[in-house]
Every structure is written in C-alpha cells, then in structure tokens.
Amino acid sequence: MRRFSWFNATSLTLGFAFLYLPMLILVIYSFNESRLVTVWAGFSTKWYGELLGNELFLDAAWVTLKVAVISSTIATVLGTMAAYVLVRSGRFSGRTLFSGMIYAPLVMPEVITGLSLLLLFIGIGLDRGVLTIVLAHTTFSMCFVSVVVSSRLISFDRSLEEAALDLGCTPWEAFRLVTLPIIAPAVISGWLLAFTLSLDDLVIASFTAGPSATTLPMRIWSSVRLGVSPEINALSTLLIGIVTLGVISASLVSKRNLMRQQQDEQTAARTA
Amino acid sequence: MADAARGKPMPHQGIFEPWTDPVAKPLIQFQNVTKRFGDFTAIDDLSIDIFEKEFFALLGPSGCGKTTLMRMLAGFEAPTTGTILLAGDDISPIPPNKRAVNMMFQSYALFPHLSVYDNIAFGLKREGMPKLDIHARVEEMLRLTRLERFARRKPHQISGGQRQRVALARSLAKAPKLLLLDEPLGALDKKLRQDTQFELMDIQEKTGTTFVIVTHDQEEAMTVASRVAVMDEGKLIQVSTPDVLYEDPRSVYVADFIGDVNLIEGKAKPSGDGIDLHWAEGQPVLHCKTAKPFGEGQTCHLAIRPEKIAIHSQEPEARNKLCGKILDIAYLGNISTYHVELPSGHVIKAQSANTRRIARRTFTWDDTVWLSWTDTAGVALER
Ligand SMILES: Nc1ncnc2c1ncn2[C@@H]1O[C@H](COP(=O)(O)OP(=O)(O)OP(=O)(O)O)[C@@H](O)[C@H]1O
Ligand SMILES: [Mg+2]
Numbered sequence: 001m002r003r004f005s006w007f008n009a010t011s012l013t014l015g016f017a018f019l020y021l022p023m024l025i026l027v028i029y030s031f032n033e034s035r036l037v038t039v040w041a042g043f044s045t046k047w048y049g050e051l052l053g054n055e056l057f058l059d060a061a062w063v064t065l066k067v068a069v070i071s072s073t074i075a076t077v078l079g080t081m082a083a084y085v086l087v088r089s090g091r092f093s094g095r096t097l098f099s100g101m102i103y104a105p106l107v108m109p110e111v112i113t114g115l116s117l118l119l120l121f122i123g124i125g126l127d128r129g130v131l132t133i134v135l136a137h138t139t140f141s142m143c144f145v146s147v148v149v150s151s152r153l154i155s156f157d158r159s160l161e162e163a164a165l166d167l168g169c170t171p172w173e174a175f176r177l178v179t180l181p182i183i184a185p186a187v188i189s190g191w192l193l194a195f196t197l198s199l200d201d202l203v204i205a206s207f208t209a210g211p212s213a214t215t216l217p218m219r220i221w222s223s224v225r226l227g228v229s230p231e232i233n234a235l236s237t238l239l240i241g242i243v244t245l246g247v248i249s250a251s252l253v254s255k256r257n258l259m260r261q262q263q264d265e266q267t268a269a270r271t272a
Numbered sequence: 273m274a275d276a277a278r279g280k281p282m283p284h285q286g287i288f289e290p291w292t293d294p295v296a297k298p299l300i301q302f303q304n305v306t307k308r309f310g311d312f313t314a315i316d317d318l319s320i321d322i323f324e325k326e327f328f329a330l331l332g333p334s335g336c337g338k339t340t341l342m343r344m345l346a347g348f349e350a351p352t353t354g355t356i357l358l359a360g361d362d363i364s365p366i367p368p369n370k371r372a373v374n375m376m377f378q379s380y381a382l383f384p385h386l387s388v389y390d391n392i393a394f395g396l397k398r399e400g401m402p403k404l405d406i407h408a409r410v411e412e413m414l415r416l417t418r419l420e421r422f423a424r425r426k427p428h429q430i431s432g433g434q435r436q437r438v439a440l441a442r443s444l445a446k447a448p449k450l451l452l453l454d455e456p457l458g459a460l461d462k463k464l465r466q467d468t469q470f471e472l473m474d475i476q477e478k479t480g481t482t483f484v485i486v487t488h489d490q491e492e493a494m495t496v497a498s499r500v501a502v503m504d505e506g507k508l509i510q511v512s513t514p515d516v517l518y519e520d521p522r523s524v525y526v527a528d529f530i531g532d533v534n535l536i537e538g539k540a541k542p543s544g545d546g547i548d549l550h551w552a553e554g555q556p557v558l559h560c561k562t563a564k565p566f567g568e569g570q571t572c573h574l575a576i577r578p579e580k581i582a583i584h585s586q587e588p589e590a591r592n593k594l595c596g597k598i599l600d601i602a603y604l605g606n607i608s609t610y611h612v613e614l615p616s617g618h619v620i621k622a623q624s625a626n627t628r629r630i631a632r633r634t635f636t637w638d639d640t641v642w643l644s645w646t647d648t649a650g651v652a653l654e655r
Contacts, residue, residue, distance in 0.1 A: 162348050163381035165368040167395030167446065177394075181385045 023240060030233035037228050047234040057235060060219035063130060064199060067215060071137035072194035078138070079145025079194075080187055084175075086146070087153040105143045113140055114207030121208060128210030136208040137198040144197060145190035152186035192250075288498060289513075290323040297360065299324040299450065299482055300345065305354035307340055307506075314340045316506035317354070327476055327483045329493035331529070332503030338486040339378055340506075342452045345484065346375040358450075376443035378454040378486070380435050382427040388438050389414070389423040395446045413441040416471060418464075433459045440468070444475065453485040457492065465489075469496050490530050494518065502526050518577075524653050527575040532609070534581070534620050536574040540566035540652070547652055549574050552616040558592050562652040576650035581622035581643050583610055583635065590644035594620065598639045603630065610635065612643055 030048075034041035051057060086099050105113060117136045126132055156179065164174035180187070202217040209218060220232055290296040298321035307315035314337045322328045330338045343349045344356060347368035355362050363371065374395070383391050392413050396406045414420045417437040422430050427438065436459045443451060456472075457465045473496055476483055487493050493500045494514040501511045502525075510517060510526045521527035524535060536558065538551025546561040549572055560574055587593065599619060600611040603626075610622045622643050626633075635641055 157379070157381065159377050159379055159381040160383060162346075162368070163375075163377060163383070163442075164394070165348075166346055166373075166375050167442070168369050168398035170369055173398070178383055178385075182383075 026233050027237045027240065030230060030237040032230055032233075035230060037230060037233070047230040048238075051231050051234050051238075054231065056214075057216070057219060057231075060214050060216045063133075063213050064216040067130060067133045067137060067205075068195050068198040071134045071198050072141060072191050074134070074138045075142040075194040076145050076187060076191040079142040079190060080149045080183075082142070083146040083150035083153055084179075087150050087156075102143055102146055105140050106147065110140075110201075110203040114204040117204065118207040127212075128208060129212045132208045132210070133205050133213060133215065136204050137194075137201060140201075140204060141194035141197045144193050145187075148190040148193060149183065149186050152183045156183060288325070290326070291321065291499065296323060298322060298357075299326075299359055300484075301357040301360075302341075303355045303357065305344065305351045305356060307337075307344065307349060308352045314506050315344070315351075318506065318508055319354075320501065320508060320511065322482065322484065324482055325476070325480045327473070327485070327496050327498045329497035329500045330484065330486045330503060331488075331490055331493045331500055333529075334488075336503045337506040338503060339454055341503075342375060342454055342484065342486065345450070345452055346373055347371050372448055373450045373452060374443045374446055374448040375452040376439050376454055376456050380427075380439040382435060382438055382442070384427050387424050387426055388419060388430065391427070391438055392441045392445050394442065399446065409445055413445050416444070417441045417468075433461070433464070436460065437468075447479055448481065450482045450484070453483065455486050455488065458488065465492070466495075472496060494530075500530075502529055520651060521575065521653070523655055524573050524575065527651065527653065532578050532621060532623075534574075534576045534578065536576070536618070538572060538574070540570045540572035541568055542566060546647060547572060549652075552614075552618065555614065555616050556592075556594065558650075559647045560650045560652045561647045564652060564654070566652065566654075570654070573653045573655070574650045575653055576645060578609055578621040578623040579607070580649040581620065581645050583612075583622045583624055584642040584644065585634065585639070587642050588644045591647045592649075593642055593644040595640065595642050596620065598635055598637055598641060601635075601637065608633075610641070612641060 029037055029040075031043050031045060032040055033044040033046070082102055086095070086102065089095070114136070117132075117139065121128060121132050121135075160178050160182070161174045164178045165171065169177060200217055201215075202221055205215045205218055206221075209215065214222075216235075220235065223229065224232060290298075300320075300322040302318055302320045305315055305318050306313065316337075318341070330341065332338055340349060344351055345363075347363070347366065350364060356364065358371070358373075383394065386394065389410055392410045393406050396409055401409070410423075411420075414423055417440060419434060419437055419441065422434060422438075427435055430438070436456070440453070440456050443453065453472075457468055460468060469492060472483065472485075475481065483496075485493075485496065494517075497514055499511060500514050500517050502509045502517070504525060510522050512520075517526065517530055521530065527533045528535065536549065536551050538549040538558075540547040540549060542548075542565075543559065546559060547566050549558040549560060551558065551574075558574060566572055582588070582590075587595070594612075594614055596612040596614040598610055599613040602609040602611070605626070607623050607625050610624070612620050612622060614620065620643055628634075
C-alpha cells in the first residue's frame, strides 16, 4: 500500500467536489418540501409527482427523445457513408477539401450553424417543428459520427474486404457481411455520441424549433429564466439518473465483452 | 535440396508438358503487363503463359512483385499497361467477385468476427450452396487441414500456423478453376508442410485445378511445381521445370537463387566440346562441357553444385581436381557440407552423404583433401 498522503486526499476531495457538488445540491433540493429553492423545509417527493402531471415537460421530453433517436440514426447512416467514401476512395482531386468540409461543422460555432439552418428553412419555406430540428441535428451530429467511424476505418484491414469479394460477395455484401460487423462498435459509439449531442443541444434547437415543438433543454432553459423551481430540480435529477444508468450499463456491457474475450483466449490457450 | 528429387510424382514429368505443345491453349496469358505504383514499377513488361492444370510456382526475393502479379489475376489491381487473358478473354472488365479465381492472402485476411467454420463456409454460402452440402464441404476442408478441433474458435484464438491453414481451407473450399496461393505454407512446421504439399498435389491431381503458388521456400517450389518462375524486380528471369532450373540455370542469379552453388569466375578458352576455364594463378585449368559459344578470353562463371563434387583423401583420377584444406564442416544429418579452402583463397563447398556414423567420419577439420568433378557436372554461364 502506498502511504496515505494529505496532499493526495485533499486534491482528490477538491476535484470531486468541484465536479459533483453542484449536481449533489441539485439532487438534494429536488427532494425539498418548500417551493423556495434555497430554503430546506423537509423531505418530500411531491415535485416528482407534479412533474409527471406537467404536460409541458412531458411533451418536451417526448419531442426530445423523438428528435434524438431519429436524427442520430440518420446521422449515423450518413456519417458512416461519408467516412467510408473518404477513407476508401483513395486520392482524388479535391479530397482534402472534401474531407475538410465534412469536418468543418465540428469547429463551427453553434450559433452560426443554427442561424444558417434557420435562414435555409425560412428560405425554402419549411414550417419549423420536429422535422426541422431533426434535420438540423442530423446535419451537425453527422460529422461527429463520421470522425468516429473514419478513425476506425483507417485501421481496418482492407484485405478483409478483398477476401470477401474474392469469395463471391458483391461490394455491398462485402460491406454488410464483413466491414459493418467489424466496425460496428465504432458505429454504435457514433450513434451514442449523436444521440447525446441531440439530447442536450439547446442553441441549434432554439434556432430551428417552431412554436409547435419544444425540446426539453429549451423548456428547462425558458422556465429557469422565470426562476428555478423544484420541479426543474426533479427533472434534472431524473436526467442525471438516466445518464448514470446509461454510462454504467454501457461500461458493464463492454466489460462483459472483454471478459468473454479473455475467457475465449484462455480456453484457446488451454486446448491448443 | 535433399527432398527436391523425392517429392514429385512421376506423371508430372515427361507426360504433362503443355508449354512445349505449340497448339495448347494457355489458361492465363500475361501480355506485356506492366504495373506501376506512382513512379515505382512493380511489374515490368512481363509476358507469360500458364496452362490449365499447371502447378505454377513463383519464386523470388521479397518485394519482387509476386503478390502484385497475383492481385492482378484476382482482380484487385489493374495492369497499368498490357493485358491479362483468362481462357482467351481479357479479364480486365470482370470484377473480383465474378472471377472463377480464389486467392489465399499472404496476410490470411481471415474474418475476425466469424468462427473458423464460418470463415471456411463463407464463400460457399455466397454461392447459395444447400446447407447440408456446405456442412459436408466445410467438414472435409477442416479434416484436410486438421482443424476439426478448432472449428468453433475465432481467428484470434488460434495459433499462427492454424490461421494459415484456415486461410488455405477457405480458399480451397470453393474448388475454383484457378487457385492463387500466396505463401500458403510458410508458418507450418516442416512435417505438416510436406504433408500439406502432398495434399495440394493430390487435390490438383483429382480436381484439375490450376495452381499459382508463391513461396520463399525453393524446396517447396521444386517439390510441388510443374514449372517454376524465378522473378527479380518485376521481371521473369527464368521459367522452367524444377529440374531444368536446378540443373541448367541460365544465369548466375538463378543458379545462386536456387539451391547451394559454387560459382567460379574466370576467362574462357574454347577447347574441344566445351571450354577451359582459367580462373586463378597457380590453379589447374578447369574443363566444362558446354554447347554455348564462348569467345577466347570471355568472362565465364562456372556454376557447380556441392553435391556434384566428390571429396577424396588421395589424389583422384579426374579431369577436374583441386586440392585444399577443410575449413569447416556443416553437419546436416543426412549429408555434410565441407568447406574446402584452396591455396588461392577460394572456398569450395562439397557435399557428401553421411553413410557412416558421425564418429567414424573420414574427414575432419584441417585435413588436406582432393575435390573432383566431371566435365559435365558444372554449367558455364555468361552472366
Ligand atoms: N499499393 C502499393 N503501392 C505502392 N507500392 C506497392 C503497392 N503494392 C506493392 N508495392 C510495391 O511493389 C513491389 C512488389 O510488391 P509485392 O507485394 O508484389 O512483393 P512480393 O514479391 O509479394 O514480396 P514478398 O515476398 O515480400 O511478399 C514492392 O516493392 C512494394 O513495395
Ligand atoms: Mg508478397
């Protein structure tokens, strides 16, 4: 055992406090009896009950979920395709420009992305609503997916695809039966990334949403401007819970995979 | 080269020689094929005919273009110039998946997400073969490559040699008309390699598949091949049957590349049915029978195989003989190679079979011995 050091303990405590104290306070106050956020008046779960009855929040949550699932799915398909073309097509004139253009939205200020999309939607006369948010989220999360997938594709052994072709696959079959299963983890992380980005996006959604559709971050933001209510705290606590659950289950899944693989390898070593 | 003569089934020799038949139609024809990568020329104006049912071996140093040649046949690279014909038709417009060609990759290219069984079954499934037939065929391939016990494993759970066998089984499974094997047996131990070589020859005999095989092991090339092509820097140096390649190399490069050889450089002087070779001050002139015309004083390399040089303790009666001291003895089990240093400083290698136990060996280090060979044992080469 390493010797216990005051310095280490202090930095650890400070670091974690910095990260988690705000969240902890939020969680604690979500169980506050009082309507006043800063005054503790005893334990209660009544704000959770009120939340479930709040049509506005439930609607917004539903919109957010819909937008996130649809946009991240489309973004994953498009982003994977873009990554595949960029990594596979070798050198063609203007390749650098093309790949630069795919990655540019990564560094583009969200305000600008949002504004330009808004102008576009107005220009082509598209009514703002769920559809426009989906389109906007697809646009900006697609390049994240393509970054994640292309970094996996670069290390992908091309001769695997050649072997598939050699054994009679059409190029599409080779992609479906060989490439896709192998890069699947990257595609899934891409999807998760796009999903999270869409879930917590406020800026772009504010630009592209219309009166008919409001996402959860927008709803929270607008109600906080009227003053923080314990209901918001309850909602945020729920969100924290969901995210924590997601992270834990994702790491459990990957840990199980790792363990299974190690087990396989051990079996292999024993019987070989 | 101890196994070279042994392995080959006799029917190959004498009877199966389509390349000598002027009306025979080649299965594969490379016509002035050049392949460039940028400004690097990997295949340089190469022309060759490969016939149906041949077992054609490509031999050459690393980077000489063997894999590139195969990839052009499989359809992964297109020639920069020139044409490749398969059964008389230009194959350039045909995509890899439509070619009746299967390739075993040098890197194996096994599908990591599929089990050994599914790897082998992959091509059969794409063909739409009935399930039961696929099963039977895969089982057969597993048996052939002795992988039955590993059928359920993933490629990362088996050893390198086992992976190589999976790659081989996968390419064999579809029983294609033309099979390209890029170093199929390199990772196997000698015993398994020889067994597999015979299996391959057996398959070839039974199915009439045409094999093109890359190998770094010249013994393997000589064992299995109907013809061997020696390549260097994208060019074919010599294409011959293994025995001709060994006994009658056309250049020093080939003589040196195939097997062990003594190369003696000197000046030729036509004499009788061959040449006299003047090669070192104070050393006897060597005589070599040859039909090649050498001019007086032309540079000539005498290539002579160690096993064709006899070693004696007394001066023998022979046309070519040299005296020297044993510098080194390489004991190889069945044979020993004696490195004999001549007074001129040259070292000549002579081989003899170990017919007696090693303890009773006739010669030992620093013994003075005589070397001799007949005037037909060596080959006179211009370059
Ligand atoms: N895609 C490529 N781009 C550029 N150069 C290449 C490419 N593929 C092969 N080469 C070059 O072409 C030459 C021949 O390569 P090839 O793979 O055919 O060699 P090889 O004879 O199979 O060698 P080895 O015995 O080591 O496998 C090499 O010098 C290699 O560097
Ligand atoms: Mg190679």
